[in-house]
Amino acid sequence: MMSFAEWNTPAGPGITSAPVLERIVAILNAVKEAGSNPSITQLADLTGMPKSTVSRLVAELVEHRYLERTDDGVTLGLRLFELGARAGLPRRLLTAAAPVIRELVELTGERVGLWVYQGTDMISIAAVAGRLPMLPTRAGMRSPALKTASGKAYLAFCADSAVVDRATAPLIDGAADQFREELSQVRATVIATDRGVAYPGILAVATPVISADRVVLGAISLAGPSGAMDPEQVAPLVRAAGVALTRRLTAA
Numbered sequence: 001m002m003s004f005a006e007w008n009t010p011a012g013p014g015i016t017s018a019p020v021l022e023r024i025v026a027i028l029n030a031v032k033e034a035g036s037n038p039s040i041t042q043l044a045d046l047t048g049m050p051k052s053t054v055s056r057l058v059a060e061l062v063e064h065r066y067l068e069r070t071d072d073g074v075t076l077g078l079r080l081f082e083l084g085a086r087a088g089l090p091r092r093l094l095t096a097a098a099p100v101i102r103e104l105v106e107l108t109g110e111r112v113g114l115w116v117y118q119g120t121d122m123i124s125i126a127a128v129a130g131r132l133p134m135l136p137t138r139a140g141m142r143s144p145a146l147k148t149a150s151g152k153a154y155l156a157f158c159a160d161s162a163v164v165d166r167a168t169a170p171l172i173d174g175a176a177d178q179f180r181e182e183l184s185q186v187r188a189t190v191i192a193t194d195r196g197v198a199y200p201g202i203l204a205v206a207t208p209v210i211s212a213d214r215v216v217l218g219a220i221s222l223a224g225p226s227g228a229m230d231p232e233q234v235a236p237l238v239r240a241a242g243v244a245l246t247r248r249l250t251a252a
Contacts, residue, residue, distance in 0.1 A: 020057075023049060027057055028066065028076070037073035090116060090125045093209065093218060096248040097126060100220070104241045105130060108234060110224035112241075115143075115150040115206075117158075117218065120167045122150045131224055143198055146170070146179065149206035150219035152192035156183040157208045157216040190242070191235045192219075196226050203229050207242035212250040220245060 030046040031038060040058060044051040058074055061067040065079035097114050104112045111130035115122040124141040145151025145167050155164050164183075168176050186192045194204040206221035222229075222238050 023047070023053065024057060024061070027054060027061065028080075031067065031074060031076055037070045037075045039073040042073065092249065092252065093245075094126055096252055097209075097220065097245050100241050100245045100248065101126060101128060103244075104220075104222060104237060107237055108222060108224070108229075110222050110229060110234070113150065113221045113223065114209075115148075115154070115219045115221065117145060117151070117154045117163075120145055122148055122154065122219065125218075131228075147194065147198040148221075149192045149194040149198075149204040149223075150221045152183060152186050152194070153206040153208045153219040153221075154216055156186035156192065157210065159215070189235075190239055193231050195231075199223075201226050203231060205231050205234055205238050207239050209242055209249070210246045212246070217249070 026047045026049070027043060030043050034042065034046065038046065040051060040055050043049075043058065044054045047054065058067060062069055062074070062077070065077040067074045068077045093114060093116070101112045101114060105128045109130055112128050113124055114126040115124055117123070121142040122145050124143075127141070143151065145155060151167070155167055158164055164180075168179055171179055182192075190207055192206045194206075196202060198204065202223055203226040204221050204223040206219045208216045209218045209220055211217050220238065220241050222234055224234075
């Protein structure tokens with residue numbers, strides 16, 4: 001069975017059908033538009049592809065949860081719905097977070113960031129510079145989850161152990177144990193701290209953003225000069241911002 005990476009390799013001699021990605025999209029569209037759970041034969045008729053090709057690609061899509069098999073045929077899989085939900089997440093977070101970020105900046109004068117997790121990095125979807133103009137504030141900025149307060153805040157409340165395992169994979173045994181102990185402390189205090197590891201001379205404090213059904217969605221962080229910001233003093237403000245954002249998301 002071919003992997004997804006192999007799907008992008010050139011077709012063999014004599015094969016003149018559409019590129020594999022186009023065939024995958026055609027199958028997904030056919031399933032969506034069929035109005036019921038189409039069989040492999042029906043999908044072959046709808047897409048104009050050989051039945052053997054449809055069968056092979058459907059098997060791969062089922063394996064990766066983009067499709068699901070039923071007694072009658074196939075239907076769209078949960079993975080597509082998960083991706084759809086994630087695509088709308090940054091927009092919903094930004095809308096709910098705008099007044100929370102503004103209030104935290106006004107209270108502290110420090111840099112406030114809103115982050116979501118992707119791969120093994122935290123991705124910035126909003127940031128206000130505060131007293132730290134040297135740090136970029138553009139959307140899409142990446143920071144390793146292992147080194148950042150926002151990453152620790154997210155991973156500490158992530159229920160998927162595979163996500164945490166993947167993020168901590170680069171650590172050797174002792175460092176991995178130490179990091180997991182730090183995550184336990186973050187769960188207890190609902191506050192994560194980075195003392196200049198990600199960015200020398202900069203102290204960051206973060207708290208998770210939790211949905212109404214207790215799923216971690218991201219993190220909100222506060223960062224300032226390490227010699228001029230007291231983490232104990234700002235921690236309650238950051239924690240309150242996370243709670244306020246969760247409430248706004250629940251009410252939306």
